[in-house]
Amino acid sequence: MADKISIRQVGKTFGYGAHQVEALKGVDLAIADNEFVTFVGASGCGKSTLLRIIGGLEWHSAGTLEVDGRPVDGPGADRAMVFQHYSLYPWLNVLENIKFSRQLRHGREDLTSADVEAAAGRADALLRLVGLSAAAAAWPNQLSGGMQQRVAIARALMGRPQVLLMDEPFGALDAQTREVMHDLILHVHKLEKPTIAFVTHDVEEAIYLADRVVLMAPRPGRIDSIYPVPLPAERDQDMKHSPEFLRLKKEILARIKDTSGMQTDQDMLDRLNLGGVPT
Amino acid sequence: MWAIRGPLSPRAYWVLAVLGLLVPLGLWWLAASGEGVNKVFMPSPLDVFNRLVTWYSEDDLLDDVWVSVWRVTAGFVLSAVIALPLGLLVGTFRPVQAFLEPLTDFIRYMPAVAFIPLVMLWVGIEESSKIAIIWIGTFFQMMLMMAEDVRRVPMAQIEAAQTMGATRSETLRLVIFQSAKPALMDTLRVTMGWAWTYLVVAELVAANSGLGYSILKAQRFLQTDKIFVGIILIGLIGLVMDQLFRLAHRKAFPWLYLRS
Ligand SMILES: Nc1ncnc2c1ncn2[C@@H]1O[C@H](COP(=O)(O)OP(=O)(O)OP(=O)(O)O)[C@@H](O)[C@H]1O
Ligand SMILES: [Mg+2]
Numbered sequence: 278m279a280d281k282i283s284i285r286q287v288g289k290t291f292g293y294g295a296h297q298v299e300a301l302k303g304v305d306l307a308i309a310d311n312e313f314v315t316f317v318g319a320s321g322c323g324k325s326t327l328l329r330i331i332g333g334l335e336w337h338s339a340g341t342l343e344v345d346g347r348p349v350d351g352p353g354a355d356r357a358m359v360f361q362h363y364s365l366y367p368w369l370n371v372l373e374n375i376k377f378s379r380q381l382r383h384g385r386e387d388l389t390s391a392d393v394e395a396a397a398g399r400a401d402a403l404l405r406l407v408g409l410s411a412a413a414a415a416w417p418n419q420l421s422g423g424m425q426q427r428v429a430i431a432r433a434l435m436g437r438p439q440v441l442l443m444d445e446p447f448g449a450l451d452a453q454t455r456e457v458m459h460d461l462i463l464h465v466h467k468l469e470k471p472t473i474a475f476v477t478h479d480v481e482e483a484i485y486l487a488d489r490v491v492l493m494a495p496r497p498g499r500i501d502s503i504y505p506v507p508l509p510a511e512r513d514q515d516m517k518h519s520p521e522f523l524r525l526k527k528e529i530l531a532r533i534k535d536t537s538g539m540q541t542d543q544d545m546l547d548r549l550n551l552g553g554v555p556t
Numbered sequence: 557m558w559a560i561r562g563p564l565s566p567r568a569y570w571v572l573a574v575l576g577l578l579v580p581l582g583l584w585w586l587a588a589s590g591e592g593v594n595k596v597f598m599p600s601p602l603d604v605f606n607r608l609v610t611w612y613s614e615d616d617l618l619d620d621v622w623v624s625v626w627r628v629t630a631g632f633v634l635s636a637v638i639a640l641p642l643g644l645l646v647g648t649f650r651p652v653q654a655f656l657e658p659l660t661d662f663i664r665y666m667p668a669v670a671f672i673p674l675v676m677l678w679v680g681i682e683e684s685s686k687i688a689i690i691w692i693g694t695f696f697q698m699m700l701m702m703a704e705d706v707r708r709v710p711m712a713q714i715e716a717a718q719t720m721g722a723t724r725s726e727t728l729r730l731v732i733f734q735s736a737k738p739a740l741m742d743t744l745r746v747t748m749g750w751a752w753t754y755l756v757v758a759e760l761v762a763a764n765s766g767l768g769y770s771i772l773k774a775q776r777f778l779q780t781d782k783i784f785v786g787i788i789l790i791g792l793i794g795l796v797m798d799q800l801f802r803l804a805h806r807k808a809f810p811w812l813y814l815r816s
Contacts, residue, residue: 332715332719333718333719334715334718334719351718352715352718352719352721353719353721354719354720354721356719357719357720358715358716358719360712360715360716362710362712363712364710364712364713364715364716366713366731366734366735367735367811367812368734368735368737368809368811377717377720377730378720378721380726380730381717381720381721381722381723381726381730382723382726416810416811416814417811418811418814419814429716432716432720433716433719433720435720436720436721442719
């Protein structure tokens, strides 16, 4: 299968002179068409930066980056992004938010009435897919966090992006809502066949969703290791208790801890306890 | 009742607001009715009211009000029409910001009064000169505040549009401007108030009508009660305009007022 995204020796430094931060160094990764890749790693290892570079929101300072064999220069409708923090437009209602890209010249290249109708149908279908038909006319600030994030996903899908970039999209949601969202996103992945790059802090989420889990390490930000997920393509929640799943989770967690450069200092903890409750 | 940012019933709000207006009025009355208080220093509320009536019946009160409203509005609208596009550009594009913001910051500290001789020299002493003074007093502040409003549009809103394929001008029109609109309207409301404070200054320039002019003339004839009328009228007109802006804000941006 041809590579959808190919990242070769990509590096990124922020700032100038003494304040320079090496956010990424020598990142190599090929992501296949319709692949679902998740990124985990200690805070500050450059996950968001890498995703933003793919999205064209940030320019890499070294290496090459191609999507569909073409070098990335700037953001484009083929690579939709879903952000951790709500980026809905508060002045548009839910349905108008989802249809936002129809206001853009790019989204209106199809001008036959059949196309227009198809777009309206798609917006409705997406609304139903994310379970918000009843809230079509609501303002975003009338919705809960989870509902807002579902709207953001529908909005990103509206333009049929080939690549979906998601940066901790469920970071602020409770565990139950997350599970619903996981199955939603897997469903979309199967149905629409986008290539998905997904950043998360939740290792369980990373394994459950992905074909491959990419583990990154900090200082400088780089890819440490890549774990193919040994689960059937068709996922269900029960697999989270399977031995392969648990083994992989343990392995990845241990590796994140090793690479994060932080360890629990038992002496320090003991000292904290001195003035407190006697043990 | 004294909970920090605690709720207050609409009734209690109105009672307190009316009290807040009546108490100073009562104090004023007391101060003016004391023994041996010279009317030139402190006219009573009744004197002021009588002056209002004679100003209306014997002089051209309505003309004065009208001409002042017109001058303030013209200067203000002229400011807004220029400040809005510039503010959008300054708040959006760093090179424009670097080029214009320090300059504007520099000019806005210059007192508008000091420009009067220059305005008379360049613009003349016609109607346009009064408008020019009000423009000088409001424009620079307004542009800086609008640029700040635009800069406060969340980056995630902008980036979301870009990853949906929005061009630069589409992002500016459909996201940045839309997102900043409520704040921009608030800025208009606040600067409208400032435009009124420059009225007296503006009518220093060879005017022969207007509220500001009347106040200045009354000073020459020691008609303290007329000064009071002029000041109070300017305050009332400002209050009405402010409330109209607030009402329009509620109507135009209903999603901001869902919970309160
Ligand atoms: N705009 C920026 N300017 C300067 N430094 C930046 C910028 N964005 C990121 N960095 C730095 O680059 C490094 C990587 O940041 P990044 O946000 O990509 O990490 P992350 O892996 O997403 O972290 P987290 O898990 O906390 O979200 C950090 O050291 C950060 O301080
Ligand atoms: Mg991040």
